[in-house]
Amino acid sequence: MHSCVSSVPIFNHLEKEQMAEIMDMVQSLIYKKGEILYHAGDPSDSLSIVNKGKIKIYRLSESGKEQLIRILHPGDFTGELALFTETIHEAYAEAMLETHVCIIKRADLHTLLLRYPTISFKILAEFAARLEQSEKQTTNLATEKVEKRIALYLIECLGEGKDLKQPQEIKLPMTKKDLASYLGTTPETISRKLSDFEEQGYIEQKPQNKMKVWGHALAELTR
Amino acid sequence: MHSCVSSVPIFNHLEKEQMAEIMDMVQSLIYKKGEILYHAGDPSDSLSIVNKGKIKIYRLSESGKEQLIRILHPGDFTGELALFTETIHEAYAEAMLETHVCIIKRADLHTLLLRYPTISFKILAEFAARLEQSEKQTTNLATEKVEKRIALYLIECLGEGKDLKQPQEIKLPMTKKDLASYLGTTPETISRKLSDFEEQGYIEQKPQNKMKVWGHALAELTR
DNA sequence: CGGGGTGTTGATGGACGTCAAGCCGGGTGG
DNA sequence: CCACCCGGCTTGACGTCCATCAACACCCCG
Structure with missing residues (x-):
């Protein structure tokens, strides 16, 4: 169980004992096809890591149209946007099929990041890559x-x-x-x-x- | 000199001695209006913090059109995209008027982040906010x-x-x-x-x- | 004073969104 | 196991939003 921890890019550089410590903080959940992980407007207080399955992240525009942002595969995580900014989700997350996720509470995550700064590097790298990707998408749409x-x-x-x-x-x-x-x-x-x-x-x-x-x-x- | 360090969001929660330490790592530069800080394709090996002036960040699309991504004001920083991912810049940065920036080398930044993990939080929060902003922009363009x-x-x-x-x-x-x-x-x-x-x-x-x-x-x- | 870049206005055409109708495939329930 | 049905997909006709091209006005800077 909790096998997600050892297979996830942001943790897999750590030692065994450290992983064990992380596993204690982690909670496992299963969503059925079509289930919503979070709505726009939900407070965001945890990081979700996909272990198995697929999750689609989308937004609703001002005029109510659905816009697909990204699809999460095993190893990907979400919760980012609001996790570090004390705000609420602006996007929706929905399981595209039966999906297993691991969850870490914001407070636990902060503890981890303070203790193992290298995890921050991994997350920073991931954010930078997503930002890159998002800006490229913006440019394509615009031009x-x-x-x-x-x-x-x-x-x-x-x-x-x-x-x-x-x-x-x-x-x-x-x-x-x-x-x-x-x-x-x-x-x-x-x-x-x-x-x-x-x-x-x-x-x-x-x-x-x-x-x-x-x-x-x-x-x-x-x- | 190097006053940027104390006035910058990602550092201003630190103690005085720590700031002094950071100042040693920092280098000051002035760009004239129209000067290019970096091209797409440049290797990215430093973080630039705007101290005074304005910088515009833009991309060129596949078909060669210019797309404005963001304008940096004093306190904002750039270099993010490639700093954590070992890649090259995909965007251009140009001074819109005479602009003072402070620069930290990637290696120095890594040292800092390991020593003071709270700086990572600040950067993570900033990345999350930008990602949020970028995705909203994408959605607007798309819908x-x-x-x-x-x-x-x-x-x-x-x-x-x-x-x-x-x-x-x-x-x-x-x-x-x-x-x-x-x-x-x-x-x-x-x-x-x-x-x-x-x-x-x-x-x-x-x-x-x-x-x-x-x-x-x-x-x-x-x- | 002159000139390069920005901004405005008009005319034109094309890309693509919208509406509508019908098809197809696979998932469900009998 | 078959029938049904719903949602995704396709194709067509039509309208419209907006990019493009061109010409010119404007204004700041040198």
Whole structure:
């Protein structure tokens, strides 16, 4: 039990005894598909680490539209925003399927950070990476047309080290509806653009949100 | 000299002797208007704290458009993104006028954070706030029309505690060109929408990017 | 006084959001 | 195991928001 502690990036550099200490502070929880971990407006007093499953983080805009921010996979954590600023959550977190999480209370976390400053480094690195990612997303939304945003997303899905010259099969990690929300567009437009891509020979669509992708061809689009 | 250390949020909770220690690690620099602090692609090996002046942080999109991310005022810092992740800068930083900054090398900062873990809390809080802000901006870009984004921005300019019922005079902290870049639109559109607002009696434009704003009227628009 | 960058205004077209109708697939309950 | 049904997805027609291009006014700075 509590196996999450040893497998989580922010802790896995510690010694065994230290991990044992952390495990005592940790609480385990299971959410069913569709369950909400927290609402916008909830006070935020704990850090949640995903152990198994998937969680989607989204916001509601002023006008009530849902905007997907990020999907958490095992090893990822959330609670960040309000944990260090004494405010409330501004986002929503929902389990996409049965999901196991470990929870650490804010007070316990503070104790830990004081005792083991290296944990702070890990969290700082994670925050910096997310900030980077978020700003990139902002820039894409602000300056690129939908077609390019979709192309960039697909290329991102291919992963880093891959050889773009070979077509690769990928599976979208979410529904097209969610993808639309993430990319700031509509399901209709996603559908149409993907058909276009297919017509142009950039991709080949398969059932269940899978597709074969010619990365180097798509990359042309993003010029 | 090095007065920045004592006036900066991330350090000002420390004792006098500790501050003295920090001052030894700090280096002072002055940039002239238009000078670049760093380019995208530069290795990032120091934290810069603004002491006096203004710095604008922007990115170039895939297609080469400039996107304004944020403006740093005295007390703000930058360098964050790459400082903790061993990567390179992805953004540009440019002095908007003569600007004094204090610099701490990455290695020195790490030493500090290990010795005084409370500094990490301050930085974590700042990162969390920026992340929050960045995600909100993303959501606005993804889901709101230009008119609403502008209205929301103006309301933000009014500041928090103010009484929306009274018209207030504000001065935009940047040119309309930069504002357009920040809000993901064009100077032409900004100009037109502000004229619209004026016609509707929501604002009254004055020279030098100043204007009188009826906050509660604008707030209606954001429904 | 002159010039470069900012700001304004107009005309135009294209990208994409919206509404509507229908399809399909898989999850549920009988 | 089949039938149903709901939600996701697709396709089409249509309208509109806003970027783009171009021309010019403005204003601060040198």
